Amino acid sequence: MAVTRETAAAVKEVEQYKYGFVTDIESDKAPKGLNEDIIRFISAKKNEPEWMLEYRLKAYRYWLTLSDEEPAWAKLHFPKINYQDSYYYAAPKREKLASLDEVDPKLLETYKKLGIPLLEQQMLAGVAVDAVFDSVSVATTYKKKLEEMGVIFSPISEAVHKHPELVKKYLGSVVPYSDNFYATLNAAVFTDGSFVYIPKGLRCPMELSTYFRINEKNTGQFERTLIIADEGSYVSYLEGCTAPQRDENQLHAAVVELIALDDAEIKYSTVQNWYPGDADGKGGIFNFVTKRGACRGKNSKIMWTQVETGSAITWKYPSCILQGDNSVGEFYSVAITNNRQQADTGTKMIHLGKGTRSKIISKGISAGHADNTYRGLVRIGAKADQARNYTQCDSLLIGDKCGAHTVPYIETRNPTAQTEHEATTSKIGDDQLFYCMQRGMTQEEAVSLIVNGFCKEVLQTLPMEFAVEAQKLVGISLEGSVG
Amino acid sequence: MALLEIKNLYASVAGKEILKGITLKLQPGEVHAIMGPNGTGKSTLSNVIAGRDGYEVTKGEVLLDGEDVLAMAADERARAGIFLAFQYPVEIPGVTTSAFLKTALNAKRRQEGKPEIDAMEFLKLVKAKTAQLGMPYDMIKRALNVGFSGGEKKRAEVLQMTMLEPRVAILDETDSGLDIDALRVVSEGVNSLRSPDRAFLVITHYQRLLDYIVPDHVHVLAHGRIVASGGKELALELEAEGYAKYLNAAA
Numbered sequence: 001m002a003v004t005r006e007t008a009a010a011v012k013e014v015e016q017y018k019y020g021f022v023t024d025i026e027s028d029k030a031p032k033g034l035n036e037d038i039i040r041f042i043s044a045k046k047n048e049p050e051w052m053l054e055y056r057l058k059a060y061r062y063w064l065t066l067s068d069e070e071p072a073w074a075k076l077h078f079p080k081i082n083y084q085d086s087y088y089y090a091a092p093k094r095e096k097l098a099s100l101d102e103v104d105p106k107l108l109e110t111y112k113k114l115g116i117p118l119l120e121q122q123m124l125a126g127v128a129v130d131a132v133f134d135s136v137s138v139a140t141t142y143k144k145k146l147e148e149m150g151v152i153f154s155p156i157s158e159a160v161h162k163h164p165e166l167v168k169k170y171l172g173s174v175v176p177y178s179d180n181f182y183a184t185l186n187a188a189v190f191t192d193g194s195f196v197y198i199p200k201g202l203r204c205p206m207e208l209s210t211y212f213r214i215n216e217k218n219t220g221q222f223e224r225t226l227i228i229a230d231e232g233s234y235v236s237y238l239e240g241c242t243a244p245q246r247d248e249n250q251l252h253a254a255v256v257e258l259i260a261l262d263d264a265e266i267k268y269s270t271v272q273n274w275y276p277g278d279a280d281g282k283g284g285i286f287n288f289v290t291k292r293g294a295c296r297g298k299n300s301k302i303m304w305t306q307v308e309t310g311s312a313i314t315w316k317y318p319s320c321i322l323q324g325d326n327s328v329g330e331f332y333s334v335a336i337t338n339n340r341q342q343a344d345t346g347t348k349m350i351h352l353g354k355g356t357r358s359k360i361i362s363k364g365i366s367a368g369h370a371d372n373t374y375r376g377l378v379r380i381g382a383k384a385d386q387a388r389n390y391t392q393c394d395s396l397l398i399g400d401k402c403g404a405h406t407v408p409y410i411e412t413r414n415p416t417a418q419t420e421h422e423a424t425t426s427k428i429g430d431d432q433l434f435y436c437m438q439r440g441m442t443q444e445e446a447v448s449l450i451v452n453g454f455c456k457e458v459l460q461t462l463p464m465e466f467a468v469e470a471q472k473l474v475g476i477s478l479e480g481s482v483g
Numbered sequence: 484m485a486l487l488e489i490k491n492l493y494a495s496v497a498g499k500e501i502l503k504g505i506t507l508k509l510q511p512g513e514v515h516a517i518m519g520p521n522g523t524g525k526s527t528l529s530n531v532i533a534g535r536d537g538y539e540v541t542k543g544e545v546l547l548d549g550e551d552v553l554a555m556a557a558d559e560r561a562r563a564g565i566f567l568a569f570q571y572p573v574e575i576p577g578v579t580t581s582a583f584l585k586t587a588l589n590a591k592r593r594q595e596g597k598p599e600i601d602a603m604e605f606l607k608l609v610k611a612k613t614a615q616l617g618m619p620y621d622m623i624k625r626a627l628n629v630g631f632s633g634g635e636k637k638r639a640e641v642l643q644m645t646m647l648e649p650r651v652a653i654l655d656e657t658d659s660g661l662d663i664d665a666l667r668v669v670s671e672g673v674n675s676l677r678s679p680d681r682a683f684l685v686i687t688h689y690q691r692l693l694d695y696i697v698p699d700h701v702h703v704l705a706h707g708r709i710v711a712s713g714g715k716e717l718a719l720e721l722e723a724e725g726y727a728k729y730l731n732a733a734a
């Protein structure tokens with residue numbers, strides 16, 4: 001009996017992370033470790049112009065001066081990372097692709113398993129997908145249609161060649177190479193990612209979306225995303241991520257930069273489901289990500305929505321710099337930690353322009369032995385007359401071995417500004433579970449229902465198709481969290 | 484075969500014996516009322532039947548269609564057709580009444596091998612049932628039981644019951660705190676569900692409810708035992724004379 005139960009539990013655990021498979025595909029790798037030669041190798045592989053290589057080397061040399069200066073202020077515990085023990089470049093072989101038909105069928109199979117229909121005929125109407133597999137962007141769908149409208153949606157490695165003036169102007173303009181330890185590392189070794197430019201006045205009619213997938217063992221993933229919304233334009237962008245199940249920890253250090261010019265709006269949604277490690281905390285992705293948007297123009301708006309269910313460690317603070325007068329920043333977050341997962345996540349809203357407004361809605365859910373911290377900064381500069389912020393942080397605990405922490409910082413240098421902060425902590429009670437189960441729901445359905453209710457306000461901000469996926473994911477990531 | 488059979492049931496809470504040998508047989512189509520003063524074990528009995536944690540059954544059996552109910556988990560009991568309208572329904576913040584009803588209904592449909600209910604069909608059903616119970620339809624958009632008045636909570640329990648159409652419904656003091664209009668509406672909801680293949684266990688300590696839901700049998704529960712059983716006239720007698728003589732007899 002006990003053995004049967006153990007087996008059943010083991011099987012369930014395997015099923016729980018359904019993206020934990022590995023694709024058996026030949027890959028082209030740089031030697032292990034990090035030095036200037038590796039950076040030259042990456043740059044050469046991508047056939048980059050000199051200025052790009054120089055940017056990387058500048059970042060790398062700066063990073064060397066930071067050694068041992070990983071940020072230590074977050075409420076996270078993890079062993080020292082040996083940056084020489086990782087591969088910084090891995091690409092599936094046969095990478096020059098003229099069309100989708102040339103994509104390795106095994107890759108297509110992988111994306112199918114991930115639930116991403118890569119071939120256009122199978123695609124959800126209105127979603128264009130850029131898929132990044134380890135270090136290389138494999139295929140960008142709907143390219144033609146977007147091009148006709150003047151939208152540029154391409155791998156950033158391609159944009160470096162085709163639109164150097166845009167990349168040069170904006171890359172590093174929101175997250176400078178010297179920003180922080182991980183962002184500096186990313187600037188030196190980033191391998192691919194997406195580039196988006198929306199021309200003046202265009203409301204991009206389809207969701208743009210990128211899927212990131214770590215497949216190779218011991219590979220870090222360092223993607224770089226740059227999105228520019230020109231005056232009066234609008235774009236909604238979605239990013240999803242998965243990785244195979246492995247015993248070692250793998251590093252993911254991405255940088256995302258958003259730029260919204262006058263009257264432009266960018267909606268950036270993330271469903272992060274990297275492998276979280278097993279129930280005892282073995283394996284899983286270390287997710288150290290720098291995401292920042294600049295509302296450069298007047299009346300511009302940037303809205304971040306994140307659903308963070310995966311990763312062993314999440315260190316992530318999607319932020320907005322509200323430079324333009326009357327610009328708006330919003331941050332909606334659901335962070336779920338189960339078992340031994342740790343998340344330290346939140347946002348920064350930097351109010352510089354007059355009449356700028358920001359809104360922060362954070363829902364942290366903690367189960368098992370997990371730790372979940374909301375860390376946020378609202379800074380109102382001296383010139384930000386009439387700036388407004390509203391912050392709401394809610395924590396939900398499942399069981400009594402997990403932790404929830406709220407660390408809000410508010411700095412106001414303008415007397416006309418108004419900030420408002422609300423916080424709650426609650427627990428799923430046995431009486432609530434019994435009530436639901438008395439109506440026929442399994443315990444897991446009950447937890448999923450209650451948790452989805454708890455984070456509804458955030459999930460509602462996701463594009464429709466993904467909201468449904470995210471709801472399911474919320475349930476799956478909490479399986480086995482009660483009893 | 485009885486639909487629900489309780490045989491010589493003993494149960495304790497926190498080491499204290501509350502139920503001391505309860506025997507009851509509900510035939511399909513019957514309505515049984517259980518009356519008794521506060522603290523005699525009425526809610527304990529309903530919780531034990533529904534499978535709430537923290538109650539230890541030390542002796543006896545509960546059978547649904549001859550199947551061992553005590554061996555099932557709470558959710559299995561519910562899907563097998565046991566419904567409990569709670570004396571104190573809990574609040575579920577953030578979960579709309581509508582989402583809750585839909586999830587519960589789909590759990591039942593899954594058990595029956597049916598597909599999930601279609602969104603339009605669901606709305607039609609809820610519209611009809613809320614109208615029948617005199618509830619504003621908009622109530623289903625509110626978080627379940629959050630900020631509901633006592634009467635609204637009880638109506639929401641009855642709404643769930645009429646949607647889930649259980650085989651055995653236990654109503655634990657569903658009448659308490661209801662004004663006369665609400666009482667009538669709730670009773671009509673119950674009566675509309677009365678059918679030859681369904682049974683009710685109606686717990687109350689006011690005979691008033693039994694003017695509306697006319698029982699086939701009335702039992703008096705005192706100190707964890709059924710100390711008297713009879714027809715609906717027993718309820719009238721209790722109303723007139725009180726529980727004193729039964730309490731003394733049981734003590």
Ligand SMILES: Nc1ncnc2c1ncn2[C@@H]1O[C@H](COP(=O)(O)OP(=O)(O)O)[C@@H](O)[C@H]1O
Pocket residue numbers: 496497501519520521522523524525526527528537
């Ligand atoms: N969870 C519990 N812990 C301790 N005592 C309990 C618990 N539930 C019920 N009891 C006790 O059991 C007895 C019967 O309670 P209950 O079944 O609620 O009575 P009734 O519903 O008839 O008013 C009471 O003395 C009550 O205090």
Ligand SMILES: [Mg+2]
Pocket residue numbers: 525526527570655656
């Ligand atoms: Mg009671």
